[in-house]
Amino acid sequence: MKTIDIPKDFTPTPGWRTYDDGPFSGQEFYDTILKESFIEATDNKEKLKIILDGSNGYTTSFLNEAFRLLGQKFGSDFVWDNLIIISNEVPKYVERIKKGVYAMESK
Secondary structure, rough: OOOHHHHHHHOOOOOOOOOHOOOOOOOHHHHHHHHHHHHHHHHHOOOEEEOOOOOOOOHHHHHHHHHHHHHHHHHHHHHHHEEEEEEEOOOOHHHHHHHHHHHHHOO
């Protein structure tokens, strides 16, 4: 199973929504790690495991942007069905990610 441990593989201090908002944004995470890892996992008929625990926290805009872009690119149901989100420290992050994945469907 392909795994992304955000604090170890990206940064322990995630930023805001876009590149314009500063370093380690949700957009940067999507562009540099998330998109290719998702493609690799699903091409191998695997789910992508995302570990959130161990960071200094996540803004809603970081989570929304990264996973909104993923849902927009690959389709919300396909994305949600192929993710395993680990957030034992702050379980509500899982729901925030789900809202991001499905964000484009309400537009």
